Amino acid sequence: MSRDAILGAIRRGLKRGPLPADQRAMLDGRLASHPRHLIPARSRLPRPEQVALFIRNVEKEFGTVERVPDLAAVPAALADYLAAQNLPAAFPMAPHPELLGIPWDSRPLLQPEPRRAQGTDQVSLQHGFAGIAETGTLMLPSAPERPTTLNLLADTAVVLLRASRIHGAYEEAWDALRAEHRDARTGGHMPRNVMFVTGPSRSADIEQTLELGAHGPRRLHILLLDDDPAALPPAA
Amino acid sequence: MQITSPAFKQNAARALEDAGLQKALGTAKGAFLQRRAAAVANLPEFERLRDIGRDIKNHTLANLDHYLETFAANVEKAGGQVHWCSTADEARDAVLAICRRAGARTVTKGKSMISEELGINRHLERHGIQPVETDLGEYILQLRDEPPSHIIAPAFHLNREDWEADFRRMHTDLPKDRVFAERRDILAEARTRLRERFLAADVGITGANFLIAETGSSVIVTNEGNGDLTQTLPRIHIALASIEKVVPTLEDCTSLLRLLARSATGQDFSVYTTFSTGSRRPGDLDGPEEYHVVLVDNGRSNMIGTEFQEMLRCIRCAACMNHCPVYGAVGGHAYGWVYPGPMGSVLTPSLVGVEKTGNLPNASTFCGRCESVCPVKIPLPGMMRHWREREFERHLTPGAARWGLGLWAFFARRPGLYRLATRAAIGALGLLGKWSLGGKGAFRSLPLAGNWTKGRDLPVPEPGGTFMARYAAGQRRR
Numbered sequence: 266m267s268r269d270a271i272l273g274a275i276r277r278g279l280k281r282g283p284l285p286a287d288q289r290a291m292l293d294g295r296l297a298s299h300p301r302h303l304i305p306a307r308s309r310l311p312r313p314e315q316v317a318l319f320i321r322n323v324e325k326e327f328g329t330v331e332r333v334p335d336l337a338a339v340p341a342a343l344a345d346y347l348a349a350q351n352l353p354a355a356f357p358m359a360p361h362p363e364l365l366g367i368p369w370d371s372r373p374l375l376q377p378e379p380r381r382a383q384g385t386d387q388v389s390l391q392h393g394f395a396g397i398a399e400t401g402t403l404m405l406p407s408a409p410e411r412p413t414t415l416n417l418l419a420d421t422a423v424v425l426l427r428a429s430r431i432h433g434a435y436e437e438a439w440d441a442l443r444a445e446h447r448d449a450r451t452g453g454h455m456p457r458n459v460m461f462v463t464g465p466s467r468s469a470d471i472e473q474t475l476e477l478g479a480h481g482p483r484r485l486h487i488l489l490l491d492d493d494p495a496a497l498p499p500a501a
Numbered sequence: 502m503q504i505t506s507p508a509f510k511q512n513a514a515r516a517l518e519d520a521g522l523q524k525a526l527g528t529a530k531g532a533f534l535q536r537r538a539a540a541v542a543n544l545p546e547f548e549r550l551r552d553i554g555r556d557i558k559n560h561t562l563a564n565l566d567h568y569l570e571t572f573a574a575n576v577e578k579a580g581g582q583v584h585w586c587s588t589a590d591e592a593r594d595a596v597l598a599i600c601r602r603a604g605a606r607t608v609t610k611g612k613s614m615i616s617e618e619l620g621i622n623r624h625l626e627r628h629g630i631q632p633v634e635t636d637l638g639e640y641i642l643q644l645r646d647e648p649p650s651h652i653i654a655p656a657f658h659l660n661r662e663d664w665e666a667d668f669r670r671m672h673t674d675l676p677k678d679r680v681f682a683e684r685r686d687i688l689a690e691a692r693t694r695l696r697e698r699f700l701a702a703d704v705g706i707t708g709a710n711f712l713i714a715e716t717g718s719s720v721i722v723t724n725e726g727n728g729d730l731t732q733t734l735p736r737i738h739i740a741l742a743s744i745e746k747v748v749p750t751l752e753d754c755t756s757l758l759r760l761l762a763r764s765a766t767g768q769d770f771s772v773y774t775t776f777s778t779g780s781r782r783p784g785d786l787d788g789p790e791e792y793h794v795v796l797v798d799n800g801r802s803n804m805i806g807t808e809f810q811e812m813l814r815c816i817r818c819a820a821c822m823n824h825c826p827v828y829g830a831v832g833g834h835a836y837g838w839v840y841p842g843p844m845g846s847v848l849t850p851s852l853v854g855v856e857k858t859g860n861l862p863n864a865s866t867f868c869g870r871c872e873s874v875c876p877v878k879i880p881l882p883g884m885m886r887h888w889r890e891r892e893f894e895r896h897l898t899p900g901a902a903r904w905g906l907g908l909w910a911f912f913a914r915r916p917g918l919y920r921l922a923t924r925a926a927i928g929a930l931g932l933l934g935k936w937s938l939g940g941k942g943a944f945r946s947l948p949l950a951g952n953w954t955k956g957r958d959l960p961v962p963e964p965g966g967t968f969m970a971r972y973a974a975g976q977r978r979r
C-alpha cells in the first residue's frame with residue numbers, strides 16, 4: 266500500500282518508527298488547543314477604529330462599503346445602489362433568516378429570490394458571517410442558508426455584514442466559527458467550505474499588472490449594518 | 502514534461518537572444534519586487550513572522566507521519582476520500598480513475614504546479630478526457646501548448662501582444678476586427694469564454710496551498726476566483742497536493758497565509774483564500790458531491806533526513822525567483838523543468854535525480870537574495886552548494902567544478918545581471934571564492950576575474966563596495 270510506503274519512507278528519513286503514544290498525545294494536544302502565534306499589532310484597536318480599519322482596507326482592495334443604521338434601511342440602500350449601477354432588481358439572496366426577515370416590501374420593485382446563484386445572475390446578496398479588519402476580509406462559511414455560489418457567480422456581489430461581527434484578526438474570526446458552528450457530519454466546527462474574500466476578483470497574469478474583473482465578481486459591495494453602539498464612528 | 506535542465510547554458514543563451522522574452526522580463530521587472538517591499542514595510546512584524554513560519558513548517562516535518570494520518574482521518578470524517586500516491590504514475594492513475602468513474606468528458610482545472618509536475622493534462626487527453634485550464638495564465642499556455650515559466654504567474658514570459666495574437670488565433674468565432682484597447686478587454690474575453698466551461702465540467706481539479714490536519718481541509722489561494730468556480734460547480738472536486746503541504750491547525754495556516762500573499766504578489770491578502778472540507782452537506786444548495794484528495798509523494802519523502810529536508814518548507818510564493826538576477830535575465834523555461842528559479846534549482850534535482858539536472862544548481866550568482874526574501878527562510882544558496890558538492894563527490898559529471906564556473910562566467914560576462922544583484926553580490930563572490938578553493942583553482946580562468954583583480958591571487962572581494970562599483974573601478978584602472 267502506498268500509504269504505508271509513504272509513512273514508512275518518512276519515518277526512515279526521520280530515523281524513527283511510529284511515534285510513541287505519549288508523543289502522539291502531545292501532538293493531539295497541540296491540535297486540540299490550536300495555539301495562536303503572533304498577531305500583528307495593526308488590528309489591536311478600539312472598536313470604532315477597528316471598524317474604520319476594516320472599511321479602509323476593503324476600499325484599498327477596490328471594494329465599496331455603505332453603512333446602514335438598521336435592517337429596515339437595507340432595502341432602500343440596496344435599491345438605490347442597484348439603480349445607480351444600472352443593475353437588475355431581481356437577484357438571488359442567501360436564504361438566511363436574517364436576510365429573509367428584512368422588510369423587503371418597503372421597496373416593492375426589489376425581488377430577492379432565496380436560492381443559490383446561477384451563471385447568468387448579475388447581482389447576488391450574501392450573508393456575511395464575519396469581517397476581519399486586518400486586511401478588509403470577509404469570512405463566508407458555507408451552510409444551507411449561505412450558499413457558496415453567491416460569493417462567486419454574479420458580476421456584482423453584495424454582502425450584508427453586521428458591524429458587531431467585525432474582528433481584528435483572522436484568529437478571532439476562527440474562534441467565532443469554532444464557537445458558533447457545529448457541522449452536522451463531523452461534529453466539528455468546519456463547514457464544507459469557508460471563503461475569505463478580500464475585494465473583487467482580479468488577475469495579474471497579463472504583464473504582472475493587476476486588473477479587476479477576472480472570473481469572480483467584478484464588484485464587491487458591503488452593506489455594513491451599524492448594530493454595535495461601541496463601533497459607531499465618533500459623532501461628526 | 503521533458504527535462505531540458507542539462508542544457509541550461511544553451512537554453513539561457515537562447516533566452517538572452519529572445520527579444521520577445523527579454524521584453525516581457527523587462528516589463529515584469531520590479532512589479533512584484535516593489536509590491537512585496539511595500540507590503541513588507543507595512544507589516545512591522547514580518548521578520549518575526551518569517552521565524553514563526555519556519556518553525557511551524559519544521560515542527561510539521563518532524564512529525565509529518567502523524568499529521569498526514571490525522572489529516573486523512575479528518576478528510577474521511579467529512580465525507581471525502583484520500584488517495585495516497587507514492588509515484589507520479591499512481592497519482593495520474595488515481596485522477597484518471599475518478600474521472601472515468603464519473604463518466605467525465607471535460608475537467609476544469611485551477612492552477613496547480615503539482616499537476617504540471619505530474620503531467621495530468623497529457624494523461625487525461627490521452628484517455629479521451631478534455632482538461633480545461635481556467636487560470637488566465639494557464640489558459641493561454643494551454644492555447645499555446647507551453648509549460649508555465651513561473652510558479653505563480655505562469656505566463657510571465659508573454660507580452661500583451663502575445664495574448665492578443667493568441668486570442669485572435671484561437672477564438673475564431675469572434676469578430677476579427679475586435680479591439681483590445683486595455684488589458685481588461687483580454688481578461689473579459691477569457692472570462693466569457695470560460696464561464697460556460699465552468700458550468701459544463703464534470704470534474705474540477707485544483708491544487709492546494711495547504712492541507713490542514715486538524716480539520717481535513719485543503720486550502721487554495723487565488724485572485725481570479727477560477728479555483729473556487731472549479732471546486733464549487735462540478736459534481737466532483739479533486740484536490741491534488743503533495744505531502745509537505747500539510748500543517749497542523751487553522752492557526753498555523755493563518756500565520757503562513759500572512760507571509761504568502763505578501764511574499765508572492767505583494768498583496769496583504771489574496772482575493773480568495775478558501776478552505777474546502779469534505780463533500781456537500783445535507784441541505785447545502787451547492788458544492789461538490791464528491792471530494793477527493795490525491796496525496797502525492799513523488800520523491801519528497803526521500804528528502805526527509807537529508808540536507809535538503811528544509812526545502813520541504815517551501816510555500817511556493819515565488820519570491821526567490823522574483824528576486825533572482827539569473828531568473829530575471831533568462832526567464833523560467835531555461836531551467837528546463839516545472840520549477841524554475843532558486844527553488845527549482847534545489848527541488849528539481851531532488852525530485853527527478855541530480856544525474857538528470859546536474860547543471861541546475863550552478864544557475865546562480867550566489868548573491869543570496871533568494872534566501873533573504875524567502876518567507877520560511879530556506880537556505881537556498883547553501884543547498885545549491887550541497888548539490889554541487891554531491892555532484893562532485895559522486896563524479897556524476899566529470900569536471901563538475903569547471904562546468905559550474907563556466908556557467909558562472911557565462912553570467913558574469915553579462916554585467917546587467919550584476920547590476921541587479923548589487924551589494925549582495927559581495928557576499929556571493931565571497932562564497933564562490935571559498936568554494937573554488939576546493940575546486941582546483943579554476944577561478945583564474947574566469948575571464949571577468951582577470952579584468953578586475955589583476956595581481957591578486959584569488960578574486961575574493963574585500964568588504965565594502967558593490968561588485969559593480971569594483972568592476973567599474975577595475976575597468977577604469979585598465
Ligand code: SF4
Pocket residue numbers: 764814815816817818819820821822844871874875876877878879881
Ligand atoms: S523557496 Fe522560499 S521564496 Fe522560493 S518559492 Fe519557496 S517559499 Fe517562496
